[in-house]
Amino acid sequence: MHKENSSDALNRRFLFKKCELNTALNIISGRWKAQIIHSIHNGHNRFHLLQKELTNISEPVLGRQLKEIETQGIIIKKEIPETTPTGIEYLLTGKGERLIPILDNLCNWIKENP
Amino acid sequence: MHKENSSDALNRRFLFKKCELNTALNIISGRWKAQIIHSIHNGHNRFHLLQKELTNISEPVLGRQLKEIETQGIIIKKEIPETTPTGIEYLLTGKGERLIPILDNLCNWIKENP
DNA sequence: CTGTATCCCCAACGATACTG
């Protein structure tokens, strides 16, 4: 249960209004989210592939992070027809694709400013 | 006291090795950090100015976040000579300046992909 | 294969009070 008037919640809303930057950071700042987005972009677009790629992630965490970035419109789920049990693949949306170069910029920024 | 071998710590180190992206995100994903960096860039470069700009931030939190981004080489502290009590101003380093356009990109990304 | 349910734990946020 969330307390809607805790200082914590109020500060979050303050920052959201203050600048879109915080909305963006909120989307990608889950511990594994940026890595997940990158991995999907690189073709690891199935649940078990992501698990293998991110060797230490546990199922509940992976599931939660996937659901969040799906809600935020970064990825969509797609059923692979005529598979049993049902196969699911994850695909980046346009919004998700347009995030990739920005993540690359961040990556390069660290490389060039150690 | 930190536990160096908790899963939490291990996963952080795994992600750091995995991709520079996570190092970068770790730097800017404190709740107020990106906002602080932006505010300093816009001339709010004193402790009390930042407090006014970020209306709800408390001193301990502001102090901690400033110290962290200072440690990470995003800002430097500079004493203003011949003031009493001692005035301190915060300045972006080159590394900090080069982060600004990336933050702007994130901002625009959200604006253009609502 | 792709998840969800449950519960635990701690790092980080925040409030209050105090300091050089």
Add this chain to the structure above:
DNA sequence: CAGTATCGTTGGGGATACAG
């Protein structure tokens, strides 16, 4: 003016077990 000390609280990460 520019912080630090202390402590309470909580959101979200993680382990284990279970499910469609």
